[in-house]
Amino acid sequence: MGLGSYRKNLGRVAAVLGILQGVSWTFLTLVAIIIHYWQPAIETGTTYTRLIQIMLYSKFLVDDGSVSGTTFILNPNNFVVIMWIYFVISVLWDSFSVDMLTAINHxxxxxxIVERLWGILTLFISLLDLVVTILLATDYAACGNASPEGVTMDEFFCYTSVGIAMTxxxxxxxxxxxxxxxxxxxxxxTYEDIREDDSNASVNTPKHVYI
Structure with a gap:
C-alpha cells in the first residue's frame, strides 16, 4: 500500500526528531557517565556560571561530599544508573529512527512495524522522562525549607542547578x-494501515470451489 504525502511527512518528522534527540541524549549521557567514573577536578570560582557548574558536578556527577548535608533522591550513584539507561535507549532510538526514515523513503x-516500534519506544522514553522529572522536582523541593529569612546563596544555586536538570x-x-x-x-x-492490509488480503484471497 502506498503512502500519502501526509503520512510520509509525519513519519519523516518523527524520525528526524528521534535522530536529533537520540544523538543529543547519547552524547549528553556519555559525557555524564565519563565524568562520573573519571572524576576530573573542577576549578573553583565565584562567578555565577562557575558556581552552577560546581553544583551540577557535585549534585549529579561526582559525590565529592559537598552536598552531603542535604538528602537527595538522585545522588551521583543513582544518577549514573539513569544515565546508562538513557544511553542504551537513546542508541536504540537512533537506530529505530534511521530505520523508519529508510523504510518510509523506500x-x-x-x-x-517500524513505526509502531518507534512509537512504543518513544512512549517508554516519555514515561521515563516523566519519572525522572518528578524525582528531580522532589529534589528541587529539598533544596531549601522556604524560611522567612529568604533563600540562601547555596539554596539559590541548588534550585537553579536542579531546575536546569529538570528542564x-x-x-x-x-x-x-x-x-x-x-x-x-x-x-x-499504523493501526489503520494494518486493518486495511488485512482487509485487502482477505478480499484478494482466492476462493476454492469444490464440486
Missing part, C-alpha cells in the same frame, strides 16, 4: 509533549 513493507529531563516540556503526540498519532495511523 516504501518498505516493514514500515508499519533537560523534561526535554523543555514542549518537546516532551510533541514526542507523545507523534507516538500516539503513529500508533493510530
Amino acid at each position: 516504501n518498505k513493507k516493514r514500515r508499519a 533537560i529531563a523534561g526535554r523543555g516540556f514542549t518537546l516532551w509533549v510533541v514526542n507523545i503526540v507523534l507516538s500516539i498519532v503513529l500508533f493510530r495511523e
Whole structure:
C-alpha cells in the first residue's frame, strides 16, 4: 500500500526528531557517565556560571561530599544508573529512527512495524522522562525549607542547578509533549494501515470451489 504525502511527512518528522534527540541524549549521557567514573577536578570560582557548574558536578556527577548535608533522591550513584539507561535507549532510538526514515523513503513493507516500534519506544522514553522529572522536582523541593529569612546563596544555586536538570529531563516540556503526540498519532495511523492490509488480503484471497 502506498503512502500519502501526509503520512510520509509525519513519519519523516518523527524520525528526524528521534535522530536529533537520540544523538543529543547519547552524547549528553556519555559525557555524564565519563565524568562520573573519571572524576576530573573542577576549578573553583565565584562567578555565577562557575558556581552552577560546581553544583551540577557535585549534585549529579561526582559525590565529592559537598552536598552531603542535604538528602537527595538522585545522588551521583543513582544518577549514573539513569544515565546508562538513557544511553542504551537513546542508541536504540537512533537506530529505530534511521530505520523508519529508510523504510518510509523506500516504501518498505516493514514500515508499519517500524513505526509502531518507534512509537512504543518513544512512549517508554516519555514515561521515563516523566519519572525522572518528578524525582528531580522532589529534589528541587529539598533544596531549601522556604524560611522567612529568604533563600540562601547555596539554596539559590541548588534550585537553579536542579531546575536546569529538570528542564533537560523534561526535554523543555514542549518537546516532551510533541514526542507523545507523534507516538500516539503513529500508533493510530499504523493501526489503520494494518486493518486495511488485512482487509485487502482477505478480499484478494482466492476462493476454492469444490464440486
